[in-house]
Amino acid sequence: MRRSPLIRSRTPRTLPMSSSTTYLLNTLSFSTGCFSIWTQNALKAKLRNNMRQTRLFSKTTKQTPHDADSVNARFLTQAGFVHQEMAGVYSWLPLGLRVLRKVEAIIRDEMDGLGAQEILMPALQPKEPWEKTDRWDTVDILFKIKSQTGKEYALGPTHEEIVTPLVGDFLRSYKDLPITVYQIQTKYRDELRAKSGVLRGREFGMKDLYSFHATQEDLEDFYQKALKAYARVYARCGVQAKVVEASGGDFTEKFSHEFQVITPAGEDKILTTENGTFAQNCEIATLREGDASPENGEPLACVTGVEVGNIFDLGCRFSEVFDVAFSDENGERHIAKMGCYGIGITRLVGTIVEALHDENGMRWPKSVAPYHVHLITINAKDEETLSRIQSAAEDVYAQLEKEGVEVLWDDRDVSPGEKFADADLIGLPLRIVISEKTLKEDSVEWKFRESKENELVKLQDIVENVGTWLAE
Structure with missing residues (x-):
């Protein structure tokens, strides 16, 4: 019953699909009806790997449980x-x-x-x-x-x-x-x-x-x-x-x-x-x-x-x-x-x-983190800027989702401070922030949970950079 070494990996994760792989899947789906059904079901299953925080029924709380002894x-x-x-x-x-x-x-x-x-x-x-x-x-x-x-x-x-x-x-x-x-x-x-x-x-x-x-x-x-x-x-x-x-x-x-x-x-x-x-x-x-x-x-x-x-x-x-x-x-x-x-x-x-952990919350290794990426959008006051932020976030969310990256998107209408505090508490390994400030540079703010430093990464480079990080 030993599994082939070819199908064993050090860290269980979904491998990113290249454009050629996507093309091959689409071709096979078109030519083979049964495979098409299988592909659709697989994609639906993969879509459920991502989550918008407004849809997450469990919520964070600032209150420390009275009987929490650890x-x-x-x-x-x-x-x-x-x-x-x-x-x-x-x-x-x-x-x-x-x-x-x-x-x-x-x-x-x-x-x-x-x-x-x-x-x-x-x-x-x-x-x-x-x-x-x-x-x-x-x-x-x-x-x-x-x-x-x-x-x-x-x-x-x-x-x-x-x-x-x-x-x-x-x-x-x-x-x-x-x-x-x-x-x-x-x-x-x-x-x-x-x-x-x-x-x-x-x-x-x-x-x-x-x-x-x-x-x-x-x-x-x-x-x-x-x-x-x-x-x-x-x-x-x-x-x-x-x-x-x-x-x-x-x-x-x-x-x-x-x-x-x-x-x-x-x-x-x-x-x-x-x-x-x-x-x-x-x-x-x-x-x-x-x-x-x-x-x-x-x-x-x-x-x-x-x-x-x-x-x-x-x-x-x-x-x-x-x-x-x-x-x-x-x-x-x-x-x-x-x-x-x-x-x-x-x-x-x-x-x-x-x-x-640290004093602010948990720090999950990417191998067992509930999601790989915590995507955070910082809302703007004017509708036009807000629309641009939402559109950029939708694109990033969809691209990462397509490549099998697990994303939790904090799309809540709360203050930036509350979002950042909750991100530290939840402890996903990579935080990506999209705001009016980052969009002026056609970028996102990129920060690892274990680091105090952040950097700007171009929107066009996000998928490649995340893929490289996951493969490390």
Whole structure:
């Protein structure tokens, strides 16, 4: 199931169409009726990628949520990305959902690259497999519910109790192995105190990857491949994640590996150095702050991080309980080795905010930003000038849309100051401003979110410049 390298890309995006490509599409559409229908539908779908801010039902607010105990809770709520329904539970609004879907697309790309097959398991889980693994009464964050008939169920915080017997139903021979499956699913944790916005919720998005192997050597080989794929996921999402040695927790007596983004918003304490790769969770560390790193001799520092992923070598912990076995070349029966690998998707979105914000708002990397460009028009008092501004904006909006660039156009009738403040809060990577002043130079004001500097770019050069930037 491995995808061809020819169709994998570092950053999922829509490639600009050249005039020759457009001509080819038009020619094929004219000559092939079925293709014409497909093209029209594709173009309609692409048109929905752009948005005028007057049509965006979620709005920004200047008020800081009274219970916002973290940067991500404050900015995601103020910018209209999420709406809190109760402690630890959020609705994802259009802007936030676009970020979430882009993160998911990056994860899917890397999981497919590992040869894993996507499945979807139920969030509602039976009690019996949890009893079989002795975790029904030992996992304190497990949501337990009763049906009208008195039967007990769990809302899954994890899916080992489902995926293990599921794979066991299809596994027969060593020829079936390895098996790697993943899902993107909503999870539930009965947290005593949900906090830190989307970093620690009672309902959250998660990607689970599970692998089954004939030998320990094969499991360890895949484990390393998964570790590298995870590192690519975080890099593509615009954050640096350290690989941290950690406890196996409830899963295994072996050490596991966590992926930690260093930020004051985190709860975990990590011993590491600024320039090295050595890192240990303080829960298992045998060294202390100030000791020399065994990697490079630099003094170890205790820093705070957010865990955005983890990987575990489960051995036969679950496969033995559910008798997930296979026959080898000689017909002898063996229990499959198992690994599990998780990424907190909603937590990763919150972590990006925590790691990349400034005092004015969020700063989204272009790979996961809800839109690439924030187009802003500054209204003029006289009708003729206003008409010229609107006409220029319509042209820019249409040209960028045609080339597959995702644009949010702030066409609201509000002050320039409010538009600029909201642009900083929302945090799209590139801001393009069209005003009476810029049109006098046949230009737009061009500014990146992470920069304090702006420049004038000629109207005729916008599409090419945006395309060059997106291709970087």
